[in-house]
Amino acid sequence: MSSSSAAPAAKPPMRDALVAAAFRLFSERGYEQTTVDDIVALAGVGRRSFFRYFPSKEDVVFPDHERCLADMTAFLAASGPEHEPVRRVCDAARLVLQMYAENPAFSVQRYRLTRKVPGLRAYELSVVRRYERALARYLRGRFAGLPDGTLRADVIAAAVVAAHNNGLRSWLRSDGQGDAGAAVDHALGCVQREFAHPRDAGPARPAARVTALTGEQAASPADDVLVLVTRRDAPLWRVVRELEAVLDRA
Amino acid sequence: MSSSSAAPAAKPPMRDALVAAAFRLFSERGYEQTTVDDIVALAGVGRRSFFRYFPSKEDVVFPDHERCLADMTAFLAASGPEHEPVRRVCDAARLVLQMYAENPAFSVQRYRLTRKVPGLRAYELSVVRRYERALARYLRGRFAGLPDGTLRADVIAAAVVAAHNNGLRSWLRSDGQGDAGAAVDHALGCVQREFAHPRDAGPARPAARVTALTGEQAASPADDVLVLVTRRDAPLWRVVRELEAVLDRA
Numbered sequence: 001m002s003s004s005s006a007a008p009a010a011k012p013p014m015r016d017a018l019v020a021a022a023f024r025l026f027s028e029r030g031y032e033q034t035t036v037d038d039i040v041a042l043a044g045v046g047r048r049s050f051f052r053y054f055p056s057k058e059d060v061v062f063p064d065h066e067r068c069l070a071d072m073t074a075f076l077a078a079s080g081p082e083h084e085p086v087r088r089v090c091d092a093a094r095l096v097l098q099m100y101a102e103n104p105a106f107s108v109q110r111y112r113l114t115r116k117v118p119g120l121r122a123y124e125l126s127v128v129r130r131y132e133r134a135l136a137r138y139l140r141g142r143f144a145g146l147p148d149g150t151l152r153a154d155v156i157a158a159a160v161v162a163a164h165n166n167g168l169r170s171w172l173r174s175d176g177q178g179d180a181g182a183a184v185d186h187a188l189g190c191v192q193r194e195f196a197h198p199r200d201a202g203p204a205r206p207a208a209r210v211t212a213l214t215g216e217q218a219a220s221p222a223d224d225v226l227v228l229v230t231r232r233d234a235p236l237w238r239v240v241r242e243l244e245a246v247l248d249r250a
Numbered sequence: 251m252s253s254s255s256a257a258p259a260a261k262p263p264m265r266d267a268l269v270a271a272a273f274r275l276f277s278e279r280g281y282e283q284t285t286v287d288d289i290v291a292l293a294g295v296g297r298r299s300f301f302r303y304f305p306s307k308e309d310v311v312f313p314d315h316e317r318c319l320a321d322m323t324a325f326l327a328a329s330g331p332e333h334e335p336v337r338r339v340c341d342a343a344r345l346v347l348q349m350y351a352e353n354p355a356f357s358v359q360r361y362r363l364t365r366k367v368p369g370l371r372a373y374e375l376s377v378v379r380r381y382e383r384a385l386a387r388y389l390r391g392r393f394a395g396l397p398d399g400t401l402r403a404d405v406i407a408a409a410v411v412a413a414h415n416n417g418l419r420s421w422l423r424s425d426g427q428g429d430a431g432a433a434v435d436h437a438l439g440c441v442q443r444e445f446a447h448p449r450d451a452g453p454a455r456p457a458a459r460v461t462a463l464t465g466e467q468a469a470s471p472a473d474d475v476l477v478l479v480t481r482r483d484a485p486l487w488r489v490v491r492e493l494e495a496v497l498d499r500a
Contacts, residue, residue, distance in 0.1 A: 125375045151416050151437050155444075158412030162404045187401050194405075194444065 015053045015063070017043045022060045023109060031061075031117045058123045061110060065127045068099045072131065076138040085142040086156060086196035089135045090188040093164040096131060097184045100168060104176030111172040132161045156195050163187035265303045265313070267293045272310045273359060281311075281367045308373045311360060315377045318349045322381065326388040335392040336406060336446040339385045340438040343414040346381060347434045350418060354426035361422040382411045406445050413437035 021043035025034040036057055040050050054060045072092050079088050100107040114120045136157035143149035167184035271293035275284040286307055290300050304310045322342050329338050350357040364370045386407035393399035417434035 122372055122376055125379055126372055129375055148440060151413060151440060154412045154416045155409045155441060158408040159405045162408035163401060166401045166404045190398060190401060191405060 014043070014045055014049060018045065018050055018053060019060055019063050022057075023106070023113075026061075026113055027109065031113060031120065058120060061113065061120055062123065062127060064099050068096055069127075069130055069134065071095050072134050076134065079138065079142075084196055085139055086160075086192055089139060089157065089160050090192050092135060092138070093131070093160050093188060094181075094184065096164065097168060097180060100172075101180040104180070108172055108176045111169075128161060128165070132157050135160055156191075159191050159195065160188065163191045264293070264295055264299060268295065268300055268303060269310055269313050272307075273356070273363075276311075276363055277359065281363060281370065308370060311363065311370055312373065312377060314349050318346055319377075319380055319384065321345050322384050326384065329388065334446055335389055336410075336442055339389060339407065339410050340442050342385060342388070343381070343410050343438060344431075344434065346414065347418060347430060350422075351430040354430075358422055358426045361419075378411060378415070382407050385410055406441075409441050409445065410438065413441045 018039060022034070022039045025038050025042060029038075034057075036047060036050055039057075039060070040047050043050075050060075054063070072095050075092050075095060076088070079085075114124055136153050139153035139156055140150050143153050146152070164184055164187065167187035168180070171178060171180040171183050268289060272284070272289045275288050275292060279288075284307075286297060286300055289307075289310070290297050293300075300310075304313070322345050325342050325345060326338070329335075364374055386403050389403035389406055390400050393403050396402070414434055414437065417437035418430065421428060421430040421433050
């Protein structure tokens with residue numbers, strides 16, 4: 001096959017043409033057997049053009065992650081105190097899903113390729129880790145000063161990424177059939193219910209109820225008493241948050 | 251320096267000698283500047299001996315992970331229905347901590363090296379992912395047939411790994427001072443309280459001013475309830491400490 005016969009009629013931007021040429025060759029010859037020279041020959045451009053867009057052959061497999069990471073960082077940086085932090089990181093994770101769902105055929109093709117090539121799996125792991133760190137960094141800021149703030153930030157970031165990937169992978173394994181958004185929403189919803197502040201998470205599962213004895217408060221302010229009723233298995237931080245909300249008289 | 255002057259007096263097994271020679275050179279010359287030939291020359295063995303123990307130069311940096319992964323897999327495979335699954339994966343994660351804590355000086359040295367060399371960080375990420383998958387695989391088995399079983403398994407495995415690494419890294423950053431076990435136990439304890447099934451979590455330790463309604467416990471173990479009575483003007487930290495004492499079932 002000549003490179004001219006493969007040239008796309010619609011003349012997409014050069015970057016897209018390089019990605020298309022690369023994936024065509026990966027599927028025909030295999031990833032390891034395809035060189036950057038093969039890719040530029042098929043795309044009809046020079047080597048320098050390739051490296052202007054992609055630092056390495058691996059990067060052409062994941063052409064949108066850098067943009068997506070930048071979008072996620074900007075999204076989190078634009079957060080305010082009005083955003084419930086766990087919900088916010090779940091919404092940030094949805095940006096990744098959106099990138100995959102924009103082009104289902106490409107995403108499925110890449111998923112199959114990545115599973116076959118250990119080097120690409122390693123690359124993907126490092127990308128996933130960068131998303132996780134971006135989420136954790138934001139949460140550490142929001143939880144600063146709270147007991148076990150960094151621990152909670154790290155655990156929630158990892159849980160959000162695991163849930164997102166669980167939903168994403170089930171969609172990819174179904175060859176991009178079905179509703180990617182619904183699968184990921186369901187998975188993230190579970191994490192949100194587990195970790196988010198009950199006041200912001202809706203009525204799903206209140207983990208702790210805090211009851212103020214208003215009668216005693218009125219009668220004897222000096223001995224103002226709180227009675228807190230909680231499930232014994234409720235996470236401590238969640239109980240503490242409820243206590244904070246009630247004890248905070250400001 | 252000649253290789254003979256560096257030969258250890260106690261004549262440790264060849265594998266250990268290779269690791270010692272490698273780390274000596276990594277710290278003197280840098281990781282990238284050290285070749286396998288340099289390592290075998292210093293250790294006084296042939297190249298074939300190196301590759302008998304280590305597939306690559308990267309593997310000599312992490313000489314114990316394969317054994318630890320095998321130990322973890324065996325530990326999880328030896329589990330029975332009597333083991334509460336979340337506690338079990340926390341205990342499995344402690345095997346990794348144990349490996350690090352066995353040799354603090356080596357672990358700290360490697361931590362510093364890994365932070366400087368991107369290729370080693372990528373290697374470590376893939377190792378961590380293998381631990382996470384081993385935990386998730388076990389949990390998927392235990393949660394089979396439960397609603398969202400695989401999702402829950404993936405999320406808990408990720409949370410356990412994140413908590414373990416949070417505790418481990420704070421110990422490594424302190425140059426291996428302090429109690430590694432305590433840091434990791436605390437972190438894993440938080441995850442366990444978050445996810446473990448209350449019926450399997452064992453009896454509580456009642457503390458002053460916190461009363462467990464034993465009647466309700468007996469009637470409905472799944473909804474084990476705590477009632478905490480406190481003055482409204484009590485400092486939050488004191489209330490939290492009381493709560494911690496009661497909620498901590500370790």
